[in-house]
Amino acid sequence: MKEKPGIATAIPRRRYRIGEFTLTVLGEIESTDGRSYRYIAAVINGQNPEPGMYITAEQGTAGQGVYDMRIILPDGADVIDQSERWSELDAFVEEVIRIVSRVLQLGDETPYQLM
Template sequence: MEAPKIQTAIPQRRYQFGEYTGVVLGEIESSDAVKYQYILALVREGEGKPGFYVTAEKNPRSRAHEGSHRLRVITHGLTEEIESSDRWADIDAFCEEAFAVAAKVLGLSDEQPERIA
């Protein structure tokens, strides 16, 4: 899995999502070439580290016409760009779409994310 190489980040929000605990990170410094706006990291109960990420990444100038940020899913066996949009610069829009994507990929369509902090 190509997990984000986070050096420092500030937790913005925490959620309970079915059997997962999620944290939305902002102000992210990483050793990746990627410039992250937000990262949703989901940890399954009983596991020590995230196994599922949704990221909002700044698009390079060459792709600015598609939107300022791109949404990407990273998990075991899957790294896929979902869509580019200016909306992913907004934390509320990012969280809404990130959890919708997570619900679809993880089969949690009956669950609603519950904000805990």
């Protein structure tokens, strides 16, 4: 994954199980790639140690307090939204679960909070 976030340190904030996938949300991130992340969600399939998808809230170019939501997949990355809402953990997690469920076609799966 060529645009994988560079993480020096981070603190896990939430963890969910959605079907066979585990979703971990990180906060207080010190990055090694020059980006200013508010949150990073990493999606892991089964026992695979490497995430197959990331969704980030990072300081945007639109202005102070506005965060870009970026989805990172093995074949590339795109900013999919910009909002002040992505600075709030609950709003970020709610949207991430919706996106992950749609992208991975997990419509029938209920997310279970593990942490």
